[in-house]
Amino acid sequence: MTDPEFRSGFICLVGRPNTGKSTLTNALVGDKVAITSNRPQTTRHAIRGIVTRPDAQLVLVDTPGLHRPRTLLGKRLNDLVLDTLSEVDVICLCIPADEPIGPGDRWIIEQIKPLSRRTKVVGIVTKLDKVGPAKIAEQLMALADVLGPEADVIPVSAKSGKQLDVLADLLVSLCEPGPAFYPDGELTDEPEQVLMAEFIREAALEGVRDELPHSLAVTIEEVIDREGSDPPMVDVHAVLYVERDSQKGIIIGHRGARLKEVGTAARAQIEKLLGCRVYLDLHVKVAKDWQRDPKQLGRLGF
Template sequence: MSDFRSGFVAIVGRPNTGKSTLINALVGSKIAITSPHPNTTRHAIRGIVNNPDYQAILVDTPGIHKPKTLLGYRLNAVVNESLDSVDIVMMCLPADETSGAGDEFLAAEIAKYSRAKKFALVTKTDLVSKKNLATRLLGISSLAKGFTWDEIVPISAAIHEQIDLLEKLIGDNLPVGPAFYPTDVKSDQKIETLICELIREAALRDAREELPHSIMVTIDEMAEREEKGSRPFYDIHATIHVERDSQTGILLGHQGERLKDIGMRARKDIERELGARIFLGLHVKVSKEWQRDPKLLERLGFTER
């Protein structure tokens, strides 16, 4: 079709503003993990929205934040890299918060990308009254310094409110062009990366404040069993890395009950995403100060940019 549209869409915002929940709602599958803890996303994950009229490649960036570790600096580099050459930048602004220096900084960064269309998405609208939402919407325009928002859209990804409208607006603002991926593909993530992220999401649930930033997951081995059946069966062995000895006990729990619970939750999610049965073996390892160690970061996939 000559009028088919395609392009790249960056989703940005401060930590914990609903970016990952939004990308999952748009793609219709669990591409990015979610958590109440800030900076859950650590990679620029590409989710792919396939529509009869367009294909949008969504880049879910880590939340912009003031870095305190080498990992933090590399996460911010991911954001800047993701904004290069995109067709639309969508900034998430929670309806139940007010904008401050963080949002002003990010809006100023967005202004540098003159060719990209700019959407302000007021997220989590299900958490506020209509009156408070109206007040929040009025304040969004003032964030745009040196540019004008192309769209200001209130949404709730959690209850799928106005997501259909947002999809239409994305399609209308993409340039004419061919599909970049086959129409049955929802992400360009390696399956091993998705498995690691689903395990990390299970480990983050109910985690103490100091623990979330210290958790990283790697796969040690993944193999398919030669078994007959309607679904494939995989044996997966993975390591949950923490930074300090004391954190090992937190993850293990009393007599290993917490680790067992993490494994059960992760296995259910992985089986759903793979459409397969799995055996999941987990163990915990202390990789001291991995967030500050360049060699460990390289090994864990956070290459220098």
């Protein structure tokens, strides 16, 4: 029998690329379920982070950044976001405190306005740690003005944790009474292989040129338990796909130094995920113009 006081709901975080959605998801969940990067369009699919409290369960859906698409991949990512928005209980629009509300933000607001008749909308001003109180107040008023009087508006800092508890309480209050969707203690419903591929892509995105993030995809080819290993060990074989030979050189680096750094960083995350030692085998391949090729997009999971 469901506790009549217990509330639950699906919350979608939406916004332009690089507005802090993934960092906020991780902060609310209290662990890493979404990869983060200062590169736009880091998130490639809808990731569910689960927040369970004694009085409620929030299922946070972190989505790719909505943008005017220039490739078939971009269009498919936008379609994914819009499909997700139609199925959630609350939509949270993330706007960074240190950037003015611009045409990209207004375009997203136009996309979510038709949904606001039946779905609650919350405006979140993110990255409070980057500006002073006057700028935060100015951004809150600007966001309230574009979203309208029905929407709640709140400032938060995922980095410092400021206002996270206030945001969580607000989201719980907007959910209807209902049961928990996931067992207590579960933080995400992402398959392990998806998370492993994401950790590798995150490591590869660190410190690279602007052109690369959009062109990089990662697949996990095999995950094999190593027989007779004590303590237990897992062999993970993965492929990093880029669109051009020049990008392959960027990933591999001089005498393989860059790829080795990627492997070291990703392996630490994967070992934490799996709870055992990991041998990570990485290869880099060129899949020419895969972002625009329907067959290659399908093969890479899009």
